[in-house]
Amino acid sequence: MRPMERQRSVCDALVVLLTICALLTCPAFAQSPAQLSHSPAALDKTRPGEKRIRVDVDLVLVNTTVTDPYNRLVTGLERENFRVFEDNQEQEVVHFSSEDVPISIGVVLDLSQSMSNKVDKARLAALQFFKTANPQDEFFLVSFNDRAQLVSRFTTSVEELQNRMMYAGAKGRTALLDAIYLGLSQMKGARNTKRALLIISDGGDNHSRYNERDIKNFVKEADVQLYAVGIYDPLGYRNRTPEELNGPSLLAEVTEMTGGRAFPVENLNDLPDIAAKIGMELRNQYVLGYKPANSERDGKWRKIKVRLKPPKGLPPLNVYSRAGYYAPAK
Numbered sequence: 001m002r003p004m005e006r007q008r009s010v011c012d013a014l015v016v017l018l019t020i021c022a023l024l025t026c027p028a029f030a031q032s033p034a035q036l037s038h039s040p041a042a043l044d045k046t047r048p049g050e051k052r053i054r055v056d057v058d059l060v061l062v063n064t065t066v067t068d069p070y071n072r073l074v075t076g077l078e079r080e081n082f083r084v085f086e087d088n089q090e091q092e093v094v095h096f097s098s099e100d101v102p103i104s105i106g107v108v109l110d111l112s113q114s115m116s117n118k119v120d121k122a123r124l125a126a127l128q129f130f131k132t133a134n135p136q137d138e139f140f141l142v143s144f145n146d147r148a149q150l151v152s153r154f155t156t157s158v159e160e161l162q163n164r165m166m167y168a169g170a171k172g173r174t175a176l177l178d179a180i181y182l183g184l185s186q187m188k189g190a191r192n193t194k195r196a197l198l199i200i201s202d203g204g205d206n207h208s209r210y211n212e213r214d215i216k217n218f219v220k221e222a223d224v225q226l227y228a229v230g231i232y233d234p235l236g237y238r239n240r241t242p243e244e245l246n247g248p249s250l251l252a253e254v255t256e257m258t259g260g261r262a263f264p265v266e267n268l269n270d271l272p273d274i275a276a277k278i279g280m281e282l283r284n285q286y287v288l289g290y291k292p293a294n295s296e297r298d299g300k301w302r303k304i305k306v307r308l309k310p311p312k313g314l315p316p317l318n319v320y321s322r323a324g325y326y327a328p329a330k
Contacts, residue, residue, distance in 0.1 A: 059095065060086075063194065063225060063259055064286045064306050065320040073284050074317055077310070084290050085305040095289025102136035103282060104154070104190030106183045109165065110201035110231075112145045112174040118231050118268060119170045122200050125229060125271035126165060129198060130158040132279025140186055141165065144179035145172035146207055150186060176201055176247075177208035177215045180254070184222045196260070196282055198275075199228040203247020212250060219254050220301070221326060226255045227278045228262040229271065259322040292327070299329030 062084065066074040079096035107126050115122060130139065141151040141161050151164050176199075183197045205212075219226065228251040252262040261281075263274045288306065306321040 058291055059289045060292060060304075060325060061095070061193075062288045062290075062304060062306060062321050064288055065259065065261075065281055065284075066286065066308070067318045067320075069315050069318075071318075073281060074314075075284055077286065077308075081309050081311065082286065082288055083307045083309060084288055085307070086290075086292055086294065086302050088303075088305075089293055091290040091293060093288050093290050095287070097287045098285070100134065100283045101194055102134060102138075102192045104138050104187065104192040104195045105133075105282075106140045106142060106186060106197045107161075108142045108144070108179045108183045108197060108199045108201070109151075109168075110145075110174065110176070110179075110199075111143045111168055111170045111172075112202075113171050114174065114202050114204075115231070116170040118202065119168075121268040121271045122229075122231065123165050123168075125200060125275040126198075127158075127162055128272035129275035129279050130161060132276055132283065133158060134283075136192075138191060140183075142179050142183045142186070143168060144175050144182075145170070147175050148179035148182040150182065153186075154189065154191075173207035174201075174205055175207045175209075176203075176205040177210045177212065180215050180226075181210050181218060184218055184224055187222065187224050194282075195223065196225040196227065198278060199226065199251065199255075200231070200275075201228070201247075201251070202231045203251055205247070205250070216254060216257070219257055220324070223325070224258060225260040225282075225322070226258045227260040227281075228252075228255050229274055229278070230262055230264045231268070231271070232264055232266075256320070257323045259320050261320060288321075294327075297328045297330045300327055301325075302327055 064082070066077060068074055075098065077098075079093055082093060082096075084091045084093055107129065109122060109126060111119060133139070135156070138154045138156050139152075139158070139161055140154045141164060142148055143151050151168075152161055155161065180197070180199065183199075187195050187197065230248055230251050232248055248262070248264065255262045263278065265271055265274060292302070294302070301324055303324045304322060306319050308317055308319055310317055
């Protein structure tokens with residue numbers, strides 16, 4: 001082969017190779033995040049706790065809710081009414097706000113067989129929650145029965161979410177823990193700093209690949225507030241599995257770790273009002289910011305405690321805030 005022909009052949013081969021690489025990396029050939037999230041292999045691939053996710057920031061922000069003895073929101077407090085402790089050491093609050101800011105919110109909706117007589121009210125509750133939205137908010141929707149699946153990626157269209165929920169039926173078993181994992185994973189793509197996950201379920205899990213310990217570790221690593229609307233059967237009717245019996249306490253524990261709360265529901269007609277109440281709570285939180293006195297980059301868990309110095313004349317108040325965070329690692 002002549003030198004010029006050999007050079008042309010090499011160039012042609014490079015062009016073909018580059019074209020193949022471009023095709024393989026374009027969206028048409030790549031597997032989408034939704035497909036990856038739905039596949040069993042993806043759920044088993046990276047277990048929470050194996051590689052912790054930490055955000056390297058100088059300022060720790062703590063969303064804080066304050067309620068009175070009647071569970072009503074308390075607004076109008078000032079910076080001097082709050083004290084923040086990290087590992088029992090008081091911190092200086094250098095940032096304080098109580099403004100309504102855009103939120104990235106995921107709704108996790110239970111569509112398992114045990115929800116068959118409750119699903120209409122559960123959908124109505126979700127819609128009522130969406131109605132508390134601001135124009136800058138964004139939402140996604142995860143549903144679950146035998147498996148968790150991403151029904152809608154982040155969107156600002158409440159109508160789109162309503163349409164996707166409208167005809168979903170309830171069937172199968174309950175992969176609640178997998179659904180929480182999928183919701184927290186999806187939150188990594190959120191555009192807003194403030195993030196929350198709302199779980200609407202009758203509690204309990206009987207079909208997840210992840211276990212309770214996995215999810216609690218993942219919740220600790222994620223800077224996301226969790227709220228739950230628990231549609232529980234009377235105790236005498238919870239005669240299925242130990243996991244389902246433990247459902248109410250599980251939801252209470254994982255939400256409280258994040259500064260959120262679980263709202264048990266006895267009357268299905270109360271669902272929409274409770275969902276709206278959670279939406280209003282997210283809009284009326286205090287944000288406390290401090291620069292940790294402990295500047296060690298040791299990757300360890302730091303406990304956070306918020307205490308109140310309420311104005312005189314107020315009754316005892318309740319404070320809800322996240323339990324802690326992982327410090328940056330070297």
